[in-house]
Amino acid sequence: xxxxxxxxxxxxxxxxxxxxxxxxxxxxxxxxxxxxxxxxxxxxxxxxxxxxxxxxxxxxxxxxxxxxxxxxxxxxxxxxxxxxxxxxxxxxxxxxxxxxxxxxxxxxxxxxxxxxxxxxxxxxxxxxxxxxxxxxxxxxxxxxxxxxxxxxxxxxxxxxxxxxxxxxxxxxxxxxxxxxxxxxxxxxxxxxxxxxxxxxxxxxxxxxxxxxxxxxxxxxxxxxxxxxxxxxxxxxxxxxxxxxxxxxxxxxxxxxxxxxxxxxxxxxxxxxxxxxxxxxxxxxxxxxxxxxxxxxxxxxxxxxxxxxxxxxxxxxxxxxxxxxxxxxxxxxxxxxxxxxxxxxxxxxxxxxxxxxxxxxxxxxxxxxxxxxxxxxxxxxxxxxxxxxxxxxxxxxxxxxxxxxxxxxxxxxxxxxxxxxxxxxxxxxxxxxxxxxxxxxxxxxxxxxxxxxxxxxxxxxxxxxxxxxxxxxxxxxxxxxxxxxxxxxxxxxxxxxxxxxxxxxxxxxxxxxxxxxxxxxxxxxxxxxxxxxxxxxxxxxxxxxxxxxxxxxxxxxxxxxxxxxxxxxxxxxxxxxxxxxxxxxxxxxxxxxxxxxxxxxxxxxxxxxxxxxxxxxxxxxxxxxxxxxxxxxxxxxxxxxxxxxxxxxxxxxxxxxxxxxxxxxxxxxxxxxxxxxxxxxxxxxxxxxxxxxxxxxxxxxxxxxxxxxxxxxxxxxxxxxxx
Amino acid sequence: xxxxxxxxxxxxxxxxxxxxxxxxxxxxxxxxxxxxxxxxxxxxxxxxxxxxxxxxxxxxxxxxxxxxxxxxxxxxxxxxxxxxxxxxxxxxx
Numbered sequence: 103x104x105x106x107x108x109x110x111x112x113x114x115x116x117x118x119x120x121x122x123x124x125x126x127x128x129x130x131x132x133x134x135x136x137x138x139x140x141x142x143x144x145x146x147x148x149x150x151x152x153x154x155x156x157x158x159x160x161x162x163x164x165x166x167x168x169x170x171x172x173x174x175x176x177x178x179x180x181x182x183x184x185x186x187x188x189x190x191x192x193x194x195x196x197x198x199x200x201x202x203x204x205x206x207x208x209x210x211x212x213x214x215x216x217x218x219x220x221x222x223x224x225x226x227x228x229x230x231x232x233x234x235x236x237x238x239x240x241x242x243x244x245x246x247x248x249x250x251x252x253x254x255x256x257x258x259x260x261x262x263x264x265x266x267x268x269x270x271x272x273x274x275x276x277x278x279x280x281x282x283x284x285x286x287x288x289x290x291x292x293x294x295x296x297x298x299x300x301x302x303x304x305x306x307x308x309x310x311x312x313x314x315x316x317x318x319x320x321x322x323x324x325x326x327x328x329x330x331x332x333x334x335x336x337x338x339x340x341x342x343x344x345x346x347x348x349x350x351x352x353x354x355x356x357x358x359x360x361x362x363x364x365x366x367x368x369x370x371x372x373x374x375x376x377x378x379x380x381x382x383x384x385x386x387x388x389x390x391x392x393x394x395x396x397x398x399x400x401x402x403x404x405x406x407x408x409x410x411x412x413x414x415x416x417x418x419x420x421x422x423x424x425x426x427x428x429x430x431x432x433x434x435x436x437x438x439x440x441x442x443x444x445x446x447x448x449x450x451x452x453x454x455x456x457x458x459x460x461x462x463x464x465x466x467x468x469x470x471x472x473x474x475x476x477x478x479x480x481x482x483x484x485x486x487x488x489x490x491x492x493x494x495x496x497x498x499x500x501x502x503x504x505x506x507x508x509x510x511x512x513x514x515x516x517x518x519x520x521x522x523x524x525x526x527x528x529x530x531x532x533x534x535x536x537x538x539x540x541x542x543x544x545x546x547x548x549x550x551x552x553x554x555x556x557x558x559x560x561x562x563x564x565x566x567x568x569x570x571x572x573x574x575x576x577x578x579x580x581x582x583x584x585x586x587x588x589x590x591x592x593x594x595x596x597x598x599x600x601x602x603x604x605x606x607x608x609x610x611x612x613x614x615x616x617x618x619x620x621x622x623x624x625x626x627x628x629x630x631x632x633x634x635x636x637x638x639x640x641x642x643x644x645x646x647x648x649x650x651x652x653x654x655x656x657x658x659x660x661x662x663x664x665x666x667x668x669x670x671x672x673x674x675x676x677x678x679x680x681x682x683x684x685x686x687x688x689x690x691x692x693x694x695x696x697x698x699x700x701x702x703x704x705x706x707x708x709x710x711x712x713x714x715x716x717x718x719x720x721x722x723x724x725x726x727x728x729x730x731x732x733x734x735x736x737x738x739x740x741x742x743x744x745x746x747x748x749x750x751x752x753x754x755x756x757x758x759x760x761x762x763x764x765x766x767x768x769x770x771x772x773x774x775x776x777x778x779x780x781x782x783x784x785x786x787x788x789x790x791x792x793x794x795x796x797x798x799x800x801x802x803x804x805x806x807x808x809x810x811x812x813x814x815x816x817x818x819x820x821x822x823x824x
Numbered sequence: 825x826x827x828x829x830x831x832x833x834x835x836x837x838x839x840x841x842x843x844x845x846x847x848x849x850x851x852x853x854x855x856x857x858x859x860x861x862x863x864x865x866x867x868x869x870x871x872x873x874x875x876x877x878x879x880x881x882x883x884x885x886x887x888x889x890x891x892x893x894x895x896x897x898x899x900x901x902x903x904x905x906x907x908x909x910x911x912x913x914x915x916x917x
Contacts, residue, residue, distance in 0.1 A: 307856065328857040342857040345837075423854045424839065504861070811850030811861035812843055 113193030114151035120800035123193035124151030133404035155455030249297035269294035323418035398425035435794035463493035471556030472508025483759030491770035504810035689783035709791030833876035
C-alpha cells in the first residue's frame with residue numbers, strides 16, 4: 103500500500119483573480135484521490151479557495167510575510183509537529199524567495215521543497231526582466247521601470263500608446279492615453295509598492311509555458327497553452343493546450359539561462375505582424391490555469407510533488423493538445439463555527455460537502471446570464487437553485503456566445519440554447535422577434551414553462567415580450583416599466599427627495615449632466631465620491647482629476663447622465679427577494695456582505711435576519727406594485743448606523759446560488775408564482791438561516807472546442823440527462 | 825496567382841473533427857489553438873480541403889450537394905478560404 107503523504111500549499115485567496123494554489127491543489131487532488139493530505143496555508147480566514155470542499159483537508163493561518171521569516175518558520179514547524187509535512191509548495195510570487203531562503207531549515211525538519219535560489223528569482227522579477235532579456239538576447243517588449251509616479255506621463259508619452267501599466271509584483275492595465283496611465287499607475291503602485299512598469303503593448307496572441315525544472319535545472323515537465331479569451335483585466339479565462347514547436351524550443355532555450363529549480367511560468371505575446379514571441383513575464387510558481395494540465399493528462403503539480411518526494415523522475419509525457427479550460431466559479435457554504443475555529447486556534451478542518459440533491463418535477467425553466475468570464479452572472483446560481491426545486495424537471499441555459507461558461511456545466515443545464523446578441527436600440531423590434539423565435543423553438547423542442555432573465559440589459563426586452571410569451575405558454579414575472587422606472591437609480595433619488603422611501607435611507611445624490619455639474623458636485627461632496635452610470639457602473643474617485651477621467655470614460659461609453667454621491671463607509675448588505683403578481687413580497691434573503699472582490703462583487707456573505715428592513719422593503723415594493731425578483735443593495739452607514747439604500751436591480755443577484763444552499767430557494771418561489779401555484783415560502787420572515795457562510799471561489803472547468811462548435815452550428819447544446 | 829487556381833490544403837497542424845449528430849464540424853489549429861466552427865456547407869468544403877484542391881472544384885462540390893447556384897457556391901467558397909487563411913489554417917501550392 104502506498105505511503106500516505108502530506109503537502110502544505112499556499113495561494114488560496116485572490117477571489118475573481120485567483121491565486122494559483124487552489125488550481126494546483128485541485129490538480130493534486132485529482133491525481134491523488136486518496137493517500138494525500140493537503141494543508142492550505144492562508145493569511146486570512148476569508149481565503150475562500152482553502153475552504154473549497156474536496157480539495158484541502160485543513161486550513162492553517164500563517165503570519166504575513168511582512169512579519170519576517172522567523173515567525174513564518176516557527177509557525178510552519180508548529181504545523182509540522184501536529185501534522186507532519188512531507189513537502190511544501192509555495193504558490194505566490196512574493197513567497198518563493200522567502201521559502202527559498204528557508205529551504206535548508208525546512209529540509210532539516212523533514213519538509214522538502216523544490217525552489218530556485220533567491221538570486222535567480224531576483225534576476226527575473228518584473229523590474230529586472232528587461233535587463234535579463236537584454237543580457238540573454240531574448241525578445242521582450244520595451245519596458246521602463248518608473249519609481250517616481252510623477253514621471254509616468256513623461257515615460258508613457260515617450261513609449262506611445264496603447265501601453266501596459268504594471269505593478270512591480272502583479273496587476274496590469276492597458277491604457278490608451280496619458281490620463282489613463284496616471285489613473286491606473288496610482289492604485290498599482292499603492293498596492294504593490296516600488297513604482298510601476300510601463301510596457302509597450304505588442305498586438306498579438308498570448309501564449310504561456312508552465313514548466314517544472316528538476317534539481318539539476320533540466321526540464322521535468324512542460325505544458326504550453328494559448329489564452330483564447332482574456333477578460334477586461336487581461337486575465338486568460340479560456341485557454342487551450344497547444345503544440346507549437348517554436349514556443350516549445352524557445353521555452354527550453356530560456357530554461358538553462360534561468361538556473362531554475364521547481365515550477366515557473368513564462369508568459370509570451372506572439373506579435374501579430376512578425377509572428378515572433380516576446381517574453382512578457384516570468385512567474386516563479388505554478389500558474390492559476392495549471393489545472394488544465396490535469397485535463398490534458400500531464401498533471402504538472404502532481405509531477406512537481408512526485409519530484410520533490412523522489413527526485414530524478416522521468417520527464418512527464420506531453421499534454422494532450424486541444425485540452426481546454428474555462429474559468430467558472432464554485433459556490434458552497436461553510437459553518438460559521440469552522441471560521442471561528444480557524445480564527446481562534448489558527449487551524450480548521452475543511453467541512454465535508456453534502457451531495458447536491460436534484461429534483462425532477464414537471465416544469466421546464468429557462469435562465470439567461472450563464473457565464474462568469476467577466477463578472478459572475480446570476481443565471482448560474484439561479485440554475486443551481488432550480489436544480490433543487492422539486493417542481494422543476496429541466497433547466498435550460500440561454501447563452502449568447504460559445505464562450506459562456508454555462509455551456510460547460512452539463513450538471514446544471516439540460517440544454518443550452520442560443521439567444522440573439524443584444525443590439526442597439528434601433529434594432530429592438532428585430533431583437534424582440536429573434537428572442538421570441540428562439541424561446542419558441544426551445545419550447546417546441548424541449549418544453550418551456552417559465553423564463554427568468556438575469557441580466558439588466560435584457561429586462562426591458564423580456565418585459566416587452568411577456569404578453570406574447572404568455573400566449574404561447576411561457577410565463578415570466580418581471581416588474582412593469584413604471585415600477586422599474588420608479589425604483590431605478592434616478593427614480594430612487596426622486597423618491598428619496600420626496601421622502602417617499604418608507605423609512606429607508608438614501609445617500610445624498612446629485613445628477614451630473616455636464617462637466618460644469620461635475621465641478622459643482624466635486625465642490626459639494628469632495629473626496630471620496632462615487633460616480634454612477636444610470637444603468638450599470640459605479641466608480642469611486644479620490645481626486646478631481648480622477649473624477650474627470652471617469653466622467654470622460656463614462657461619456658465615451660454612452661453614459662450621458664450620471665449620478666454623484668459622497669462615498670459612504672460601512673458594512674454592505676444585500677437582499678434578494680421575490681414579489682408575486684400583486685406586488686406582495688413572497689420571500690426574501692437578507693445578508694451581510696463579508697468578502698468583496700476588487701470589482702465590488704460579493705464572494706463571501708452571511709445570511710442575517712433583518713425583519714424591520716424586510717417590512718420596509720415589502721411596504722415600498724407593494725406600494726410601487728413590483729413584480730418578480732429584486733436585488734437590493736444597502737450600506738449601514740458606520741457614522742449614523744442607518745441603513746442606506748444604494749440601488750435596486752430587477753433581477754436576482756449573482757450570489758443567488760446561496761439561497762438554495764440554505765433552503766431559501768427564491769428562484770423556486772419565482773417559478774411557482776409565475777405559474778400561479780401556491781408559494782413554498784413561510785408565512786413570516788425567516789430569522790434562522792443555519793449559521794452557514796456563503797463562499798465563492800474560481801474554478802477551472804473542462805471546456806471543449808467541439809461543444810463550442812456544436813453551439814455555433816446548431817444554436818443549442820443538449821446534455822446527456824433528459 | 826489568384827486563389828481560384830491555387831491548390832489549397834489544410835495545414836498539417838489542423839485537426840478537423842466532425843459533429844457526430846449534425847452535418848458540420850470544427851477545425852482546431854494545434855499550434856495556435858484557433859478554432860473554426862463549420863456548418864454543413866463549410867464542412868463539405870473542408871472535407872475536400874483535407875485532400876487538397878482548387879476553389880472551383882470545391883464550388884462544384886457545393887453545387888452538387890446543395891441547392892445553390894455556381895456563382896453563389898464560388899462566393900461562399902472564397903469567403904471560407906479567406907476566413908481559413910486569416911486563421912492560418914490553409915497552405916497553397
